[in-house]
């Protein structure tokens with residue numbers, strides 16, 4: 056496996072082979088975590104030139120296996136201060152895989168804005184750093200269009216930061232092909248801190264097609280034959296389910312049901328949907344292309360999480376206005392969940408007269424204005440740009456985070472096992488770390504935490520391996536464990552379920568060790584008081600016991 060190393064300070068680029076001790080982690084999150092933990096000192100600050108960004112593709116990225124589009128970035132997050140892996144769908148990962156590099160390590164800081172071009176016809180050079188002064192200040196859409204013309208590539212070849220990344224907003228995304236995101240955790244701010252505006256990947260290597268032909272037809276058939284809400288309505292299909300399970304955060308997380316849920320749910324969004332979109336090798340096509348005639352906007356999204364964060368959690372009940380918020384977040388390169396959480400904190404502070412800035416629940420014009428102010432760090436936006444927790448602490452209002460990461464839309468007051476998962480996740484309140492919520496929706500035991508630690512451990516381990524293979528985690532709705540083992544065996548040789556679990560556990564533990572060296576421990580595996588289910592402490596102990604970690608939550 057090949058590695059590309061780019062030093063922005065020295066303006067040097069070189070290639071290397073990835074050692075076996077790292078390649079056993081397959082690719083994606085596993086490989087990036089192993090490389091990162093080996094190369095970066097645990098006391099490095101997130102927005103410092105010693106922090107690195109490691110882009111990785113998975114073992115399957117760009118292959119014929121359904122759901123094999125994912126690709127990964129790992130760094131230290133300015134929002135959580137933890138090691139943070141973020142993965143995206145779409146097609147950029149396939150283009151990166153076609154350059155022949157499994158990992159791209161970016162270190163140092165450029166003295167002026169640059170972008171990295173990895174492509175063909177480079178002579179002896181594997182890649183090139185190019186001046187990006189003319190792109191600095193451009194939003195995501197504008198920068199992407201300019202790069203496609205300048206490099207003669209498709210927009211699927213681009214990963215860029217917007218104005219939020221340039222201003223090092225703690226929850227700035229890296230955006231690929233305009234509307235897809237390496238989201239949560241603010242890795243766009245790390246890229247901005249490095250003066251790196253974009254990565255363009257344009258390789259000519261074909262992904263070998265033959266390797267999976269004996270199994271992929273059966274997998275494709277499964278996807279074609281199954282009917283799920285995800286196919287019919289995309290992720291917005293979950294909004295009504297969350298609402299009826301008391302798991303839809305509303306009004307700065309003060310409630311878990313929303314009276315106007317029917318105005319912003321999947322069926323309502325269908326009226327704004329003009330097309331569907333998908334990722335490489337996926338027939339589910341869960342992405343919705345939507346239109347707001349009120350604002351004359353066409354965009355991709357909003358996903359369920361955005362409907363929650365910029366809808367119910369702000370008491371905005373009009374899809375036109377949420378679509379515009381979604382569009383603006385993509386344009387500036389902002390994470391929609393954390394943007395919504397920060398604005399929710401400000402509205403609560405305004406309501407309680409704890410800030411001079413005035414904005415009311417449901418004030419969508421005010422929300423649109425704030426999104427731009429956050430991205431540009433203007434006025435009150437500069438405070439919100441440091442995250443909901445920092446803002447709320449300053450203004451004495453409640454906030455809802457784990458390790459600094461804002462809660463997504465599967466509230467643990469309705470889904471208690473998901474609460475344990477949020478608390479222990481190595482990257483904070485992240486619904487995708489175990490996806491315990493999928494097991495709990497509709498279950499009569501969904502508000503009981505006792506006995507759930509074992510399943511959380513199992514699903515965390517499974518997901519760590521899926522993130523390393525580069526499989527979209529929505530595949531769990533279609534594939535069985537046998538399917539995963541068949542795919543894995545093609546990559547690693549024969550593998551049983553217990554081997555897959557051990558591999559996943561070793562990835563989770565690498566992340567945990569790194570965080571513990573940064574000072575994280577049991578005190579950080581906590582939930583906000585109003586979200587903490589009864590029996591939480593006992594189940595946390597069980598979780599540590601099952602992981603073989605000490606009572607302080609760290610591996611011995």
Ligand code: SF4
Pocket residue numbers: 122123124144145332333334337338339340341342527528529530
């Ligand atoms: S299910 Fe959705 S996110 Fe996952 S690969 Fe398919 S289109 Fe992409």
